[in-house]
Amino acid sequence: xxxxxxxxxxxxxxxxxxxxxxxxxxxxxxxxxxxxxxxxxxxxxxxxxxxxxxxxxxxxxxxxxxxxxxxxxxxxxxxxxxxxxxxxxxxxxxxxxxxxxxxxxxxxxxxxxxxxxxxxxxxxxxxxxxxxxxxxxxxxxxxxxxxxxxxxxxxxxxxxxxxxxxxxxxxxxxxxxxxxxxxxxxxxxxxxxxxxxxxxxxxxxxxxxxxxxxxxxxxxxxxxxxxxxxxxxxxxxxxxxxxxxxxxxxxxxxxxxxxxxxxxxxxxxxxxxxxxxxxxxxxxxxxxxxxxxxxxxxxxxxxxxxxxxxxxxxxxxxxxxxxxxxxxxxxxxxxxxxxxxxxxxxxxxxxxxxxxxx
Amino acid sequence: xxxxxxxxxxxxxxxxxxxxxxxxxxxxxxxxxxxxxxxxxxxxxxxxxxxxxxxxxxxxxxxxxxxxxxxxxxxxxxxxxxxxxxxxxxxxxxxxxxxxxxxxxxxxxxxxxxxxxxxxxxxxxxxxxxxxxxxxxxxxxxxxxxxxxxxxxxxxxxx
Numbered sequence: 001x002x003x004x005x006x007x008x009x010x011x012x013x014x015x016x017x018x019x020x021x022x023x024x025x026x027x028x029x030x031x032x033x034x035x036x037x038x039x040x041x042x043x044x045x046x047x048x049x050x051x052x053x054x055x056x057x058x059x060x061x062x063x064x065x066x067x068x069x070x071x072x073x074x075x076x077x078x079x080x081x082x083x084x085x086x087x088x089x090x091x092x093x094x095x096x097x098x099x100x101x102x103x104x105x106x107x108x109x110x111x112x113x114x115x116x117x118x119x120x121x122x123x124x125x126x127x128x129x130x131x132x133x134x135x136x137x138x139x140x141x142x143x144x145x146x147x148x149x150x151x152x153x154x155x156x157x158x159x160x161x162x163x164x165x166x167x168x169x170x171x172x173x174x175x176x177x178x179x180x181x182x183x184x185x186x187x188x189x190x191x192x193x194x195x196x197x198x199x200x201x202x203x204x205x206x207x208x209x210x211x212x213x214x215x216x217x218x219x220x221x222x223x224x225x226x227x228x229x230x231x232x233x234x235x236x237x238x239x240x241x242x243x244x245x246x247x248x249x250x251x252x253x254x255x256x257x258x259x260x261x262x263x264x265x266x267x268x269x270x271x272x273x274x275x276x277x278x279x280x281x282x283x284x285x286x287x288x289x290x291x292x293x294x295x296x297x298x299x300x301x302x303x304x305x306x307x308x309x310x311x312x313x314x315x316x317x318x319x320x321x322x323x324x325x326x327x328x329x330x331x332x333x334x335x336x337x338x339x340x341x342x343x344x345x346x347x348x349x350x351x352x353x354x355x356x357x358x
Numbered sequence: 359x360x361x362x363x364x365x366x367x368x369x370x371x372x373x374x375x376x377x378x379x380x381x382x383x384x385x386x387x388x389x390x391x392x393x394x395x396x397x398x399x400x401x402x403x404x405x406x407x408x409x410x411x412x413x414x415x416x417x418x419x420x421x422x423x424x425x426x427x428x429x430x431x432x433x434x435x436x437x438x439x440x441x442x443x444x445x446x447x448x449x450x451x452x453x454x455x456x457x458x459x460x461x462x463x464x465x466x467x468x469x470x471x472x473x474x475x476x477x478x479x480x481x482x483x484x485x486x487x488x489x490x491x492x493x494x495x496x497x498x499x500x501x502x503x504x505x506x507x508x509x510x511x512x513x514x515x516x517x
Contacts, residue, residue, distance in 0.1 A: 058383040062395040320383040321376065336369060 004300055005121035032124060036113055040106075040262050044254075045075045047261040051315055058319040079254065087250035090153065097151035102248070102255035105144035109262045111137045115191050116269050119279050119300035123192065130191035131183055134270055135176055138225065141263065142168040145227075148256070149244040160243025163233040163326060168225055170333040175221035177341040178214040181348040182274045185211070185357060191273060198277035200285050206357045210347040215275045217341050222267040223314055224329075226260065230321035231329060238323075264311055272306035279303040412472040413491040415442075415465055417484055417505040424513040425506055427484035429460035436479035441469045459512055463505040468498060482516050 011031075015024040049064070049072065056063025064071030089098055115130040117123040127133060142165055149161020183189055185207055186197045197203075203211050224231040235243040245256045272278060279299035283291045324332065351357050386392055396405060419425050429446040447461040463485075477486055485505070495501060 054387065057387045057390065057393075060386050060392050060394050062393060062397075065397075316380060316383060316387075320379045340369070 003121075003298060004119045008122060036110060039113075040110070040258060043265050044258040044261055045079065047265065047311065048075045048078070048257070050311070051261075051318075054312065054315045055319045058316070082254040083251060085250035087248075087252045090247050092153040093247065094151040094153065097147050098247070099252070101144050101148035101151060102252045102259070104147060105141055105259040106255050106262070108137060108141040108144060109259050109266060111140075112266045112270075116266065117191055117195060117273065117278050118303055119298070122300070126190065126192050129189045131179055131189045131194070131274075135172070135179055138263075138267070138270075139168060139172050141259070144259075145244050148248070152244070152247040154247055156240040156242075157244050157246050160233070160235060160240045160246075164227055164244065166326070167227070167231060167233060167329060170330060171221045171224040171231075171337075174217050174333060174337040174341045175225060177338075177345050178218035178221065179274060181207075181211070181214040181341075181345050184345070184349050184352045187352075191278070195273060195278040195280055198280050198283075200283055202275065202277040202280070202282070204275045207348065207351065208357065210344050210351060211275070211357075213344045214341065214348065215271070217337055217344070218271055218275070219310070219313065220337060222271060223317055224333075226263045226267055226314075228260075228264065228314060229318040230323050232318075232323060233326055233329060264314060265307060268307045268310035268314065269303070271310055272303065276306045276310075277302075278306075407489045407491075411489050411491075412474060412487040413489045414467055414472075414487070414493065415470065415476060415485050415505065416488040417463060417507075418486060419507050419510055420513065422513075423507055423510045425460075425484055425510050426482040426513050426516045427460045427463060427506065428482055428512060428516060429458055430481065432479040432481060433476035433485065436475045438473065438475065439469050439471065441466045441471075442476055460506060465503045465505050466501065467493060467503060468501040 012024075012028065015027055018024075019027065052074070053063045053071070055061075064074035067074045067077050089095055112134055114125040115123065115127060115133055117126075145164045146161045149157040149159075149164075152158070182194065182203055185203060186194045188194060188197070198206070200206075204215050205211075207214070227233075227235065233243075235245075240246070245253055248256060277283075279302050281291070281294035281297060281299065281302050283294060398405070417425050417427060429444055431444045431446070434442045434444050443464040443466075444460065445462040445464070446458050448456045449459040451457050472487070474487060493501070
């Protein structure tokens with residue numbers, strides 16, 4: 001059967017037979033890097049278009065519909081425009097940090113890509129502390145944002161960056177606790193183990209109500225961590241012009257824009273891995289016939305489908321809810337999400353110890 | 359215990375109101391026939407404007423070239439930005455009495471914000487909002503319009 005796993009294995013075998021192992025390994029690195037970069041580029045194009053269309057339909061509009069069939073080439077045209085523009089560096093800016101910041105943000109987004117399993121047997125790096133690695137690296141992106149805000153030498157940028165810092169530091173907690181609740185149920189930090197443990201059903205369904213609450217808290221927390229509305233105080237168009245990337249133009253601005261959408265894709269991928277079984281098809285306990293039918297859909301499609309469903313939900317949030325004020329934002333985290341997720345974690349630990357989950 | 363119930367009520371109430379909002383946007387997302395966008399230059403022939411759309415102020419004339427404007431200047435006084443200027447004259451009635459009447463109704467379209475206050479102020483419903491919105495011209499002076507037709511006079515019986 002043709003699957004991504006077989007294709008990668010045959011490429012690996014062919015490279016190793018044609019070249020010596022060191023060259024083969026280097027070539028594989030190159031191929032993987034190219035795939036990562038092209039994935040980023042395609043994601044940027046697709047997700048921006050999806051966002052514009054979804055927002056348009058939710059606001060009873062049509063959205064982009066002139067460039068290409070149904071507006072499908074709109075984002076290509078936008079990217080071309082951004083590529084042509086001058087990447088201006090303001091006079092008063094800290095030039096080195098200003099130019100470094102977009103690359104930090106995009107590099108962090110690339111780093112989280114490593115432990116994600118895209119399909120059965122397709123994972124760049126299955127390290128034994130995968131979940132810990134993801135939580136650790138995902139909080140690094142705030143450094144790029146702070147760097148951009150500080151180096152711009154602009155009060156709006158600095159305000160946006162500081163807000164983003166406060167936001168990510170607080171929401172890391174409830175996101176971490178939600179991740180831990182799945183780790184408690186699985187008993188492993190390794191991504192492949194977590195996916196394998198959902199062989200007979202996703203944790204969202206197996207873990208009863210507490211897993212569902214953990215899932216909702218995780219979705220809220222990742223919306224906040226990716227700085228998306230209703231938590232987009234770092235950008236806050238109406239008050240801070242564009243927040244931390246006010247001073248950026250051209251391709252440097254495009255990198256921030258791209259990083260936002262890639263981050264959404266990645267955090268939705270993590271949510272899908274932890275709660276919805278990653279590439280694992282929908283399996284229900286011992287219904288062997290049903291499980292076999294579900295196995296016919298390729299695992300990569302399952303994973304992409306779950307990710308895009310979650311992305312749609314997050315876009316739905318963005319185009320429905322008004323932006324929170326900074327005090328409301330911190331209230332929500334420290335007074336509601338954190339206590340609830342602590343109690344929830346206790347319940348999940350109880351379930352895991354007593355073995356009440358399916 | 360009371361604080362716990364209010365706390366839980368807060369959470370549930372919040373979740374409920376958020377879901378309510380998502381229900382509405384979800385309804386719009388799935389029901390494309392609600393879309394109000396019009397593909398303007400393409401659908402010029404079948405363009406449908408809402409009944410209350412305001413494009414410009416016009417004065418109504420009947421087939422005998424008569425209007426209902428008494429020249430009372432209520433619209434001129436109601437206008438917040440001096441869009442309307444009314445020049446009056448004195449007609450002589452058959453009985454030999456002088457009566458104030460409209461000479462020229464000057465309307466500056468370039469200053470108009472389509473606020474509808476003049477139409478509400480008019481006691482005789484002489485003016486109304488038309489739906490024509492394609493006002494672009496190359497010369498600004500073309501936007502200053504004279505609303506009463508040449509040779510028109512006030513309709514019999516309008517006071």
